[in-house]
Amino acid sequence: xxxxxxxxxxxxxxxxxxxxxxxxxxxxxxxxxxxxxxxxxxxxxxxxxxxxxxxxxxxxxxxxxxxxxxxxxxxxxxxxxxxxxxxxxxxxxxxxxxxxxxxxxxxxxxxxxxxxxxxxxxxxxxxxxxxxxxxxxxxxxxxxxx
Amino acid sequence: xxxxxxxxxxxxxxxxxxxxxxxxxxxxxxxxxxxxxxxxxxxxxxxxxxxxxxxxxxxxxxxxxxxxxxxxxxxxxxxxxxxxxxxxxxxxxxxxxxxxxxxxxxxxxxxxxxxxxxxxxxxxxxxxxxxxxxxxxxxxxxxxxx
DNA sequence: TGGTTATAGTTTCAATTGCAACTATTAGCA
DNA sequence: TGCTAATAGTTGCAATTGAAACTATAACCA
Numbered sequence: 001x002x003x004x005x006x007x008x009x010x011x012x013x014x015x016x017x018x019x020x021x022x023x024x025x026x027x028x029x030x031x032x033x034x035x036x037x038x039x040x041x042x043x044x045x046x047x048x049x050x051x052x053x054x055x056x057x058x059x060x061x062x063x064x065x066x067x068x069x070x071x072x073x074x075x076x077x078x079x080x081x082x083x084x085x086x087x088x089x090x091x092x093x094x095x096x097x098x099x100x101x102x103x104x105x106x107x108x109x110x111x112x113x114x115x116x117x118x119x120x121x122x123x124x125x126x127x128x129x130x131x132x133x134x135x136x137x138x139x140x141x142x143x144x145x146x
Numbered sequence: 147x148x149x150x151x152x153x154x155x156x157x158x159x160x161x162x163x164x165x166x167x168x169x170x171x172x173x174x175x176x177x178x179x180x181x182x183x184x185x186x187x188x189x190x191x192x193x194x195x196x197x198x199x200x201x202x203x204x205x206x207x208x209x210x211x212x213x214x215x216x217x218x219x220x221x222x223x224x225x226x227x228x229x230x231x232x233x234x235x236x237x238x239x240x241x242x243x244x245x246x247x248x249x250x251x252x253x254x255x256x257x258x259x260x261x262x263x264x265x266x267x268x269x270x271x272x273x274x275x276x277x278x279x280x281x282x283x284x285x286x287x288x289x290x291x292x
Numbered sequence: 293t294g295g296t297t298a299t300a301g302t303t304t305c306a307a308t309t310g311c312a313a314c315t316a317t318t319a320g321c322a
Numbered sequence: 323t324g325c326t327a328a329t330a331g332t333t334g335c336a337a338t339t340g341a342a343a344c345t346a347t348a349a350c351c352a
Contacts (some may be wrong), residue, residue: 003261006196009212013267014170015163015190016286021167025158025219032351039308044161050152057200068153070311074331096317096330115149121159127288135281140162142273146169185338206300217340219307220301242347 028120032113037083041076042069043113049086049102050110058097083111164218174266178259187214187222189259195232195248197257204243231255 009015029040038046044066047058052065061074068071077100080086085106091097102110157162164194175186184192195203209219221264223246226232231252244271248256271279 003264004257006199006256007193007258007260007263008197009193012263013270013282014167014263015265016176016290017167018171019161020286020289021160021163025164027292028160033214044155047153047155051154053152058330068284068333071333072308073311074230074333075308078188078332085241091330094318094330098331103161110152111150114153117153117158117160118149124159124289124292132281133287133290136159136239139278139282139285140166142160142278143166143270146166146173146270172306204300215340217303221301221338224302237300240300240348244301 001081024124028117031116041072041082045073045076046102046110049100050105053123056099076136174263177262182255182259186291187218187227188283191219191222192248192252192256197244202247208246
């Protein structure tokens with residue numbers, strides 16, 4: 001076994017993914033943080049509330065859809081409610097659940113951040129030709145259910 | 147422009163990369179954290195010191211090689227020194243610089259963590275056939291200099 | 293030289309996060 | 323029913339992180 005030999009971090013998949021992912025996420029996040037005062041968690045919560053607007057999601061559902069834990073979502077939603085970007089009601093049939101939705105003010109901000117995020121994604125994908133983009137999606141599909 | 151339409155997070159590249167990368171990194175990190183009490187930063191510093199053993203790196207060089215900031219490295223190295231996993235001397239010609247190297251005890255732990263990390267990477271790559279693995283590397287090469 | 297600027301690394305303090313404990317409510321079932 | 327277990331969400335506290343300020347040393351240059 002030569003398994004104990006030093007790793008070459010720059011060829012080590014988990015490290016490369018981590019650096020790439022952080023670079024991209026922080027690049028977008030810095031922009032919407034300075035312009036709109038949103039954290040990553042807050043923006044993700046807004047994004048799923050926008051997408052599933054009709055379904056009136058609960059905090060737990062937001063947590064599932066954003067792959068974040070419920071404490072993070074609780075705090076993020078708390079701030080969004082305090083800023084009147086999200087409206088929180090109690091579920092009629094299950095008084096434990098919350099019923100969340102973007103306010104008009106929340107939609108207004110969402111509609112500015114969404115293109116910004118899309119634009120950044122486009123910038124990244126520009127570095128790949130269309131064949132590579134297809135492979136990347138296929139690879140992410142295969143790796144994602146880890 | 148329809149750019150303001152809600153994002154589908156599950157198809158949004160930065161989000162997918164972030165979830166995948168966190169899943170992988172935390173999977174490995176939990177293992178070496180419970181077994182050896184190392185944080186991700188600490189392990190990365192050790193990995194770099196192992197790889198460039200001969201060069202006697204400074205903290206700044208470790209920071210560059212691990213893509214972490216100098217404050218994080220300063221703290222990580224501080225803990226590693228406290229645990230006698232890393233030896234820290236002052237550079238002879240430039241007394242600002244530190245000269246870092248793994249101790250035998252540090253090597254002993256490194257030699258256990260390295261195979262663990264490699265094994266985890268193998269597990270991940272097992273989900274891809276060799277053609278996909280080649281494409282993944284090519285894609286990461288093209289995206290990495292962001 | 294000497295005076296300014298730059299660099300290496302640490303420290304400080306506030307903000308963020310992560311985990312466990314907690315409250316309130318509902319579900320399951322004998 | 324009434325008791326126990328499960329679920330939704332919040333809170334508290336300790337640990338981690340991030341940004342700026344700070345110390346010490348070296349480099350630059352008039």
